[in-house]
Amino acid sequence: MTPPSRTCTFCSCTAVSSCLYLCAWPLPCHLSLCHMASTRTMRLWGPWSLGVALGVFMTIGLALQLWGGPFQKRLPGLQLRQPWAPSPGPAVPSCPPRQRLVFLKTHKSGSSSVLSLLHRYGDRHGLRFALPTRYQFGYPRLFQASWVKGYHPQRGGTQPPFHILCHHMRFNLKEQVLQVMPSDSFFFSIVRDPAALTHSAFSYYKSTSSAFRKAPSLAAFLDNPRAFYRPGARGDHYARNLLWFDFGLPFPPEMRTKRGNLHPLRDSNPPQLHVLPFGADPRAHTLDPNALFHPAPTAANVPSQTSSSATLGLGSSSFIQWSLAWLDSVFDLVLVAEYFDESLVLLADALCWGLDDVVGFMHNAQAGSEQGRNTVSNGGLTTEDRPLTARARAWNNLDWALYVHFNHSLWARIKQYGQSRLESAVVELRARREALAKHCLVGGEALDPKYITDRRFRPFQFGSGKVLGYVLRSGLSLQDQEECERLATPELQYKDKLDAKQFPPTVSLPLKTSRVLSP
Numbered sequence: 001m002t003p004p005s006r007t008c009t010f011c012s013c014t015a016v017s018s019c020l021y022l023c024a025w026p027l028p029c030h031l032s033l034c035h036m037a038s039t040r041t042m043r044l045w046g047p048w049s050l051g052v053a054l055g056v057f058m059t060i061g062l063a064l065q066l067w068g069g070p071f072q073k074r075l076p077g078l079q080l081r082q083p084w085a086p087s088p089g090p091a092v093p094s095c096p097p098r099q100r101l102v103f104l105k106t107h108k109s110g111s112s113s114v115l116s117l118l119h120r121y122g123d124r125h126g127l128r129f130a131l132p133t134r135y136q137f138g139y140p141r142l143f144q145a146s147w148v149k150g151y152h153p154q155r156g157g158t159q160p161p162f163h164i165l166c167h168h169m170r171f172n173l174k175e176q177v178l179q180v181m182p183s184d185s186f187f188f189s190i191v192r193d194p195a196a197l198t199h200s201a202f203s204y205y206k207s208t209s210s211a212f213r214k215a216p217s218l219a220a221f222l223d224n225p226r227a228f229y230r231p232g233a234r235g236d237h238y239a240r241n242l243l244w245f246d247f248g249l250p251f252p253p254e255m256r257t258k259r260g261n262l263h264p265l266r267d268s269n270p271p272q273l274h275v276l277p278f279g280a281d282p283r284a285h286t287l288d289p290n291a292l293f294h295p296a297p298t299a300a301n302v303p304s305q306t307s308s309s310a311t312l313g314l315g316s317s318s319f320i321q322w323s324l325a326w327l328d329s330v331f332d333l334v335l336v337a338e339y340f341d342e343s344l345v346l347l348a349d350a351l352c353w354g355l356d357d358v359v360g361f362m363h364n365a366q367a368g369s370e371q372g373r374n375t376v377s378n379g380g381l382t383t384e385d386r387p388l389t390a391r392a393r394a395w396n397n398l399d400w401a402l403y404v405h406f407n408h409s410l411w412a413r414i415k416q417y418g419q420s421r422l423e424s425a426v427v428e429l430r431a432r433r434e435a436l437a438k439h440c441l442v443g444g445e446a447l448d449p450k451y452i453t454d455r456r457f458r459p460f461q462f463g464s465g466k467v468l469g470y471v472l473r474s475g476l477s478l479q480d481q482e483e484c485e486r487l488a489t490p491e492l493q494y495k496d497k498l499d500a501k502q503f504p505p506t507v508s509l510p511l512k513t514s515r516v517l518s519p
Contacts, residue, residue: 101118103188104189104246106190108192110192116361123486133147135168137169142172142248190334194243195393198222204465205239210236241397335347366467456485
């Protein structure tokens with residue numbers, strides 16, 4: 001094992017392996033055991049005593065190496081922290097947790113479940129949220145700082161800082177986001193396979209998007225999307241490249257009309273894809289990015305992320321690559337919905353949070369999805385829908401480029417983190433989630449909204465599918481009741497709760513008339 005790079009300038013025995021390990025402890029060097037081997041000590045001890053002492057030190061050093069090795073090993077490029085230790089209690093990271101966060105909440109990508117984690121963490125730690133006046137920051141318009149409730153820089157004076165910005169918006173970094181949040185905030189988001197996203201969006205936004213509303217079915221829409229899709233029509237940003245839109249990215253020149261709206265790209269060379277059967281659990285195929293797609297062959301010494309979009313026949317590949325490179329420079333981490341639990345482990349590691357901080361329930365899931373897997377549904381597509389899947393990815397070609405890019409980057413990070421270490425952490429995360437569900441929830445799972453009578457836990461119903469929610473078990477202790485409520489509260493109700501906490505309503509009491517006393 002390579003010893004830590006930190007050296008002890010006061011140690012006179014740095015050539016001894018035990019001394020190297022002892023000097024690596026976070027103590028002032030004059031307090032370390034190496035200081036005991038100073039010149040003064042050598043004069044006091046005889047050769048035999050010094051030999052015994054050095055033997056003891058080397059023994060201690062060997063024990064530290066054998067016992068402490070796994071705990072001292074660090075991975076380059078990640079936050080310095082201790083790996084997860086499977087134990088009944090929460091693992092406590094060794095580094096300070098990051099609490100200045102910007103989460104781009106993308107649509108129909110499992111983002112509501114991530115939002116729930118942020119709500120719960122911020123609520124528990126007394127953090128201040130940058131909240132919208134209602135529930136979104138002026139979406140689908142680009143984010144504006146003036147839409148943040150309580151943000152009034154023009155009034156002067158010192159404003160309390162915001163810790164978390166996480167509600168729906170169309171990303172707008174330079175002009176607005178950095179006015180609200182410091183530049184050293186941790187930026188992250190989540191993406192989903194456009195095929196599954198399109199299926200979910202078609203069901204959820206059918207009454208909102210004119211393109212979806214006119215199509216009799218998703219198959220009919222994807223068979224000839226240009227018959228229904230009109231660039232710039234109301235709500236039609238939901239119908240094509242929704243991820244690209246949410247990230248606030250400009251569209252390639254050939255996708256713009258004279259008015260600045262979008263017109264379809266001709267897919268002259270549609271990608272040849274290896275499609276994972278959507279009826280199957282992706283984890284049945286060992287953790288492997290190739291289970292979702294075959295990465296495009298790349299030239300030597302060329303990162304696969306930058307070449308993926310160019311090899312998919314998307315057109316304007318340099319423009320797309322520039323956009324992806326820009327996202328890499330802004331976002332510290334992008335989660336992948338199809339590997340939701342693996343992404344949460346990496347998120348906890350990057351933020352230096354404990355494992356329990358990212359254990360939660362799925363939110364805003366529609367009935368019919370595979371809730372037992374506690375991950376984002378594949379959208380109900382089956383093996384027979386492979387042509388439909390390919391058409392969905394081709395129609396949402398910019399989103400597919402995003403997805404391929406961030407899928408590659410996720411797996412590069414998994415390799416850096418250690419796959420066996422990740423698998424152990426995922427097993428622990430799922431075990432804790434299952435234990436919480438059994439302890440907190442009636443039936444231990446999400447339920448049809450007809451069974452949810454408590455309005456605090458009934459999710460907002462929108463679209464053609466039923467949005468599932470949770471019912472808490474009776475007889476919970478006060479402490480457990482509070483934590484289970486945090487886990488089960490839907491995003492809209494939790495936003496209202498945070499709003500009332502940060503901006504308590506002012507109660508004007510009636511003035512009592514009293515007799516005026518003369519001096």
